[in-house]
Amino acid sequence: MTGSSFRYxxxxxxRNTWTNRMMSIASICVLLSCLVLIGSASMxxxxxxxxxxxxxxxxxxxxYINDNATDEQIDEMGRKITAMNNVSKLEFVAKEDAWAEQxxxxxxxxxxxxxxxxxxxxxxxxxxxxxxxxxxxxxxxxQIKALDNIDTVRENTDLAKKLDTISHGISIIAIxxxxxxxxxxxxxxxxTIKLTVYSRRLEISIMKSVGxxxxxxxxxxxxxxxxxxxxxxxxxxxxxxGIYEFSVKQFAxxxxxxxxxxxxxxxxxxxxxxxxxxxxxxxxxxxxxxxxRRYLNKEGSEISAI
Amino acid sequence: xxxxxxxTKIYGNSETKALDKINIKIEDGxxxxxxxxxGAGKSTFLKLIMQEEKPTDGEVVVNGYSSATLKKRKIPxxxxxxxxxxxxxxxxxxxxxxxxxxxAMRVIGxxxxxxxxxxxxxxxxxxxxxxxxxxxNELSGGEQQRVSLARALVNNPDLIIADEPTGNVDPEMSxxxxxxxxxxxxxxxxxxxxxxxxxxxxxxxxxVIVIQNGQVVSDTPDPTFAQFRTxxxxxxxxxxxxxxxxxxxxxxxxxxxxxxxxxxxENNGGxx
Numbered sequence: 001m002t003g004s005s006f007r008y009x010x011x012x013x014x015r016n017t018w019t020n021r022m023m024s025i026a027s028i029c030v031l032l033s034c035l036v037l038i039g040s041a042s043m044x045x046x047x048x049x050x051x052x053x054x055x056x057x058x059x060x061x062x063x064y065i066n067d068n069a070t071d072e073q074i075d076e077m078g079r080k081i082t083a084m085n086n087v088s089k090l091e092f093v094a095k096e097d098a099w100a101e102q103x104x105x106x107x108x109x110x111x112x113x114x115x116x117x118x119x120x121x122x123x124x125x126x127x128x129x130x131x132x133x134x135x136x137x138x139x140x141x142x143q144i145k146a147l148d149n150i151d152t153v154r155e156n157t158d159l160a161k162k163l164d165t166i167s168h169g170i171s172i173i174a175i176x177x178x179x180x181x182x183x184x185x186x187x188x189x190x191x192t193i194k195l196t197v198y199s200r201r202l203e204i205s206i207m208k209s210v211g212x213x214x215x216x217x218x219x220x221x222x223x224x225x226x227x228x229x230x231x232x233x234x235x236x237x238x239x240x241x242g243i244y245e246f247s248v249k250q251f252a253x254x255x256x257x258x259x260x261x262x263x264x265x266x267x268x269x270x271x272x273x274x275x276x277x278x279x280x281x282x283x284x285x286x287x288x289x290x291x292x293r294r295y296l297n298k299e300g301s302e303i304s305a306i
Numbered sequence: 307x308x309x310x311x312x313x314t315k316i317y318g319n320s321e322t323k324a325l326d327k328i329n330i331k332i333e334d335g336x337x338x339x340x341x342x343x344x345g346a347g348k349s350t351f352l353k354l355i356m357q358e359e360k361p362t363d364g365e366v367v368v369n370g371y372s373s374a375t376l377k378k379r380k381i382p383x384x385x386x387x388x389x390x391x392x393x394x395x396x397x398x399x400x401x402x403x404x405x406x407x408x409x410a411m412r413v414i415g416x417x418x419x420x421x422x423x424x425x426x427x428x429x430x431x432x433x434x435x436x437x438x439x440x441x442x443n444e445l446s447g448g449e450q451q452r453v454s455l456a457r458a459l460v461n462n463p464d465l466i467i468a469d470e471p472t473g474n475v476d477p478e479m480s481x482x483x484x485x486x487x488x489x490x491x492x493x494x495x496x497x498x499x500x501x502x503x504x505x506x507x508x509x510x511x512x513x514v515i516v517i518q519n520g521q522v523v524s525d526t527p528d529p530t531f532a533q534f535r536t537x538x539x540x541x542x543x544x545x546x547x548x549x550x551x552x553x554x555x556x557x558x559x560x561x562x563x564x565x566x567x568x569x570x571x572e573n574n575g576g577x578x
Contacts, residue, residue: 005415019400206396209356210461211386212413213379 009216013223020196024228027192031232031283032239034185035276038178039240042272045174047263052166054261061141062154063127069149074125077147081129086140089130095123124151182279189228189287193221197295204295218292225288229280236280237273241265308332308355308465308498313364315350315520324350326520327364332498334464337491339507340500342517348500351517352469355498356390357381369464386414389458393470395450397442403429403453404438410457424460432456432486448479455486459495466490468499472506480506 017024063081065074074092082090099121103111131140141155197204207217248255248262255262308330315325325347332338342348353359354366357376366373369387376384397406404425411421429435432452442450451471458466468487472480484499484506491497501507507514516524 004417005412008412008418202396203398206398206409206457207413208382209385209390209396210410210413210457211382211384213382216413216415 005216009219010223012220013227016196016200016220017224017227020199023192023196023199024224027189027228027284028232028235030188030192031185031228031280032236034181034188034283035232035236035279036239036243038181038279039236039272039276040243041174041177041181043240043244043263043265043268045170046268047260048166048170050263051260061129061131061144063129063144064124064151064154065126066149066151067124069125073149077149078127080147081127081144084140084143086131086133086136087129088132089128091128091130093126093128095121095125098123098126182283185279185283186286186290189225189283190290191287193225193288193291194295196224197221197291214292214296217296218289221288221292222285225284225286226281227284229282229284230277231280232284233273233277233280236276237269240272241269307334307367307369308496309365309367310351310354311365311367313354313361313366315347315354315359316362323520325354325361328517328520328522330515330522330525332496334496335491335494337488337497337510337512338499339510339512339514340498340517341502341504341507341514343502346517347520348517349469350520352467352498352500355467356388357384386461387463388465388467389461389463391451391454391458391466391468391471393473395442395447395454395474397450397453397457399442401442402438403434403440403442403445403456406442406453407456407460410460414461416461428456428460431459446479447475448482451475451479451483452486455483455490459490463495465496465498468497470500470502472501472503477505481509484510 063077065077069077078090078092081087102123103114106114129140129144131137137155141153144150145153204217244265309332310328310330313325313328314323316323328347328351340348340351350359354361354373355368357366357368357371357373361373369384371380371384371387398409401409407425407428408421411424416424426435426438429438432455434449434452434456437445437449442453445453451474455468455471458468466487471487472483475483480503487497487499488510511528513527514524515522
């Protein structure tokens with residue numbers, strides 16, 4: 001293919017998109033709906049995931065140390081806990097600090113009562129252990145319980161388990177939704193291109209009659225698919241952004257009350273644009289190629305009957 | 307050169323032979339009329355030349371390409387050696403006359419510089435220089451067919467295949483189209499024209515091949531000897547039936563008589 005015919009075909013792709021603008025708009029709308037759904041699902045997933053991560057961070061094991069333990073024993077215990085595989089963070093909470101914190105949460109009279117009753121601190125020293133993987137939470141608790149000089153171990157295995165299950169479920173649902181929507185976009189785009197191809201079968205039959213190769217016939221449709229994909233990708237990003245910001249504003253109070261801090265859309269905008277344009281191009285070009293392959297092997301191979 | 311060697315064509319599982327052991331040889335530079343009624347096998351004949359269909363049996367050799375050895379991916383390059391003119395013109399309505407003709411060059415990857423030189427020349431050849439910027443809907447049937455012819459000619463083919471090119475134009479324009487094809491033929495291009503207009507064929511002294519029921523029933527360089535008549539005559543049971551053999555003179559007479567009748571009726575009415 002010469003440079004001039006390549007330029008001609010690219011120009012044809014743009015011209016065809018504009019000439020069949022109603023059809024192009026229809027394709028863009030279809031792809032846009034799919035991408036907006038994918039985008040919205042992704043943003044919901046990302047937010048839930050970030051919420052889970054935050055809860056996971058807060059999901060700690062409180063290891064209360066026996067009052068009789070010496071400083072060396074406490075240090076030794078700290079070293080042993082840190083050496084455990086699933087421990088991501090270890091923090092020593094001195095009983096003085098814990099008690100001060102506790103008093104700070106009380107009303108003045110109540111705090112005064114406690115301090116006047118006894119000068120002793122009723123709380124033990126403790127280690128605050130953050131785990132890496134919630135799935136191994138139970139094992140870590142068992143390992144800690146086996147250590148010496150432990151008074152009590154406070155943990156919430158149930159919550160840990162539930163969060164882990166929710167996180168897994170959300171990942172699977174999101175992947176399934178995205179896969180289904182992608183398949184739908186591919187199907188719809190290929191059908192829309194089919195309509196475009198049929199509306200241009202006269203041109204195709206003329207092309208074939210004067211000796212156009214299949215790749216020459218195909219290229220303008222591929223360019224058209226690509227244009228539709230890129231436009232849909234860019235527009236979808238704007239729409240998802242709009243919907244996201246609107247929802248964040250609308251449900252600000254609700255989110256605040258349940259402790260959700262919505263993610264900033266702009267942090268994900270560039271990645272999402274790339275993904276959207278890539279999905280758009282793959283569906284547009286893929287849809288065109290599927291349709292053209294079928295068409296050129298059947299009806300499109302005939303030039304005398306259209 | 308076009309050569310049909312014992313060519314038989316059967317479509318699908320049908321038992322009817324669209325073409326039955328056809329042997330034809332058309333030399334380079336010839337002008338041949340292919341004549342036959344609907345369903346006689348003319349279209350199959352053309353499809354085999356265009357390599358749109360493969361023969362069930364036998365071999366078709368055109369411009370050195372054989373149907374037995376030609377690969378599917380080579381067919382586009384093979385088709386570039388010929389120009390095809392259709393009965394329904396096949397002009398792209400949204401393109402101007404110039405672009406319709408240039409389209410055929412663009413499709414085979416011609417340079418824009420060559421297109422700008424060649425298209426005006428071809429439009430001049432078919433007498434459409436002044437209509438280059440016109441849109442197809444602004445043209446008459448005859449002019450549209452000339453655009454189609456220009457498109458077939460623009461890539462300088464060795465062979466022109468015209469599938470009933472006069473089917474959608476008036477008789478006067480039909481003659482002009484065939485005149486134009488004759489002019490093209492005189493410059494050395496082989497012309498194969500399919501038609502069912504016997505009158506037209508008779509008025510041009512060219513080779514005539516008559517196909518009936520998939521077989522060549524007559525092949526003669528002089529149309530006077532062509533066996534146009536089929537063994538089975540058409541039944542005249544349609545009031546709109548128009549027989550090709552009815553002379554223009556006879557038709558004129560019928561209209562003259564009708565006018566007389568109408569006039570006399572009016573006169574009678576006036577007297578009352």
